[in-house]
């Protein structure tokens with residue numbers, strides 16, 4: 405198995421530009437500036453790089469959506485909103501290898517004919533914003549960013565845009581509205597960002613980790629890169645493991661690593677050697693797996709799809725056998741209710757209803773009919789909203805009901821307190 | 837009102853965006869970093885600087901949870917209770933902080949030293965449980981660590 409770390413190698417002080425250059429940094433940018441933009445896009449396409457922001461979209465393919473000729477400005481937004489519960493990988497890039505990301509963003513901009521890059525970072529990451537700003541300043545000073553990059557005539561600016569506490573701003577169209585100075589409301593698609601993005605101009609949005617892969621592909625070649633890990637989603641991944649493991653943290657390993665290996669070999673297993681009750685494989689939005697389903701499951705898009713879930717952000721959350729998982733699901737649902745932007749009724753109301761029903765079960769006040777009611781609400785949110793936050797709220801609930809129905813059943817109150825619906829007194833029923 | 841230094845910063849930010857409206861978030865950050873919160877008067881002031889209606893500024897301030905529409909304590913403590921922190925004992929941390937400071941979420945101490953709030957995942961799930969105090973993250977928390985920190989903040 406490929407074990408070399410590409411994104412977060414163990415090199416002391418790699419965040420410093422002198423060390424980064426000593427290690428061959430910014431050579432990929434030099435190489436790229438000597439290539440035709442289309443050749444770069446082709447290289448990325450052939451590498452099979454897929455987005456690390458959650459949706460696994462093929463990156464090179466996304467870049468071809470950008471119009472070649474455009475009378476308008478074009479923009480690149482690097483998505484560092486990182487607010488999906490269980491996800492904490494992009495911050496490691498800002499801290500330990502910021503220049504790899506910067507270099508990747510610059511290559512992407514050159515390949516798509518873009519002159520302005522906005523790096524959107526969640527507001528709470530004040531420290532990491534400072535670290536990245538320092539790296540950007542150093543790159544400006546070395547003429548890797550600016551009016552005439554390395555005297556090639558390529559002109560590009562890079563600005564950090566600080567968020568202010570809103571999970572929804574990680575959604576690409578909400579992110580653009582937030583940069584434009586508005587509330588972070590997702591937009592209806594189409595039109596897609598490549599046609600009508602920031603200020604109505606062609607725009608591409610990529611995750612921080614996605615862009616950090618680009619210099620590696622350029623310097624090592626697509627053939628080399630595409631052989632690492634799972635063929636359909638190659639490369640290494642920054643897995644984040646949290647919850648009930650002995651050594652939680654970020655682990656860089658190839659895609660397609662065995663989930664059980666990740667938990668046991670790398671993250672040190674479950675404290676007290678307890679059994680695993682459930683895991684969430686890729687951040688809070690992904691479907692749950694039961695502890696007895698993990699054998700042989702690999703961490704890549706295809707394998708996880710085969711067991712009915714998805715790779716998401718690669719943030720694995722582990723729950724041991726003593727966990728009150730109903731409380732966990734309720735907390736996650738509370739999160740989506742809190743973060744819903746409120747534009748779509750199914751998401752705004754539905755998330756609240758789901759939370760309310762789940763709370764009844766947490767308190768042992770649920771009724772048997774509540775299980776189907778909950779599923780009905782979740783099913784009616786899924787697919788009926790402007791953005792995927794609605795789906796993200798529905799999926800955990802749907803999978804939980806499918807896999808842990810007994811958890812509900814044993815919390816059903818013998819004599820339910822739910823009363824028959826009696827209309828309020830001011831409503832008059834008219835007989836016809 | 838922004839200080840002269842901050843007003844200069846605001847002017848410098850203009851070259852980054854094609855519209856003035858895009859400066860809404862950067863300007864609100866300048867105001868909050870200077871004053872600690874964003875008052876009604878500050879919102880009016882921001883609207884003038886941006887040449888936007890007050891309703892726009894108000895709408896933005898109230899949408900984003902990090903913008904404080906009320907003053908916060910000298911030490912503004914925010915505790916994550918989301919999934920990974922919940923699994924690693926955030927409830928205990930919450931109890932400890934609340935009991936020691938005699939405060940509930942959303943409250944501020946009478947001497948304005950402390951205020952506390954519950955927050956959603958702050959991207960420290962691998963070092964849970966965690967809390968943020970002003971701009972700083974405190975991770976891998978235990979009750980002892982919390983006590984130690986609160987002792988420190990009470991003296992300073």
Ligand SMILES: Cc1cc2nc3c(=O)[nH]c(=O)nc-3n(C[C@H](O)[C@H](O)[C@H](O)COP(=O)(O)O)c2cc1C
Pocket residue numbers: 454455456457458459460461463466483484485486487488571572573574575576577609610611612614615791792793796
């Ligand atoms: C509710 C919601 C939140 C999201 N949050 C993030 C985020 O924090 N970071 C991120 O990179 N992508 C996030 N995404 C995905 C983005 O919309 C987008 O697909 C991604 O940034 C594209 O980058 P990629 O193709 O490089 O993966 C989110 C999507 C949704 C629906």
Ligand code: SF4
Pocket residue numbers: 572589590743744745746747748749751752789790791792793794795
């Ligand atoms: S699905 Fe939810 S978060 Fe997304 S646009 Fe609709 S209301 Fe807003």
Ligand code: FES
Pocket residue numbers: 489490491916917918919920921922956957958959960961964966
């Ligand atoms: S769940 Fe608390 S920091 Fe992520």
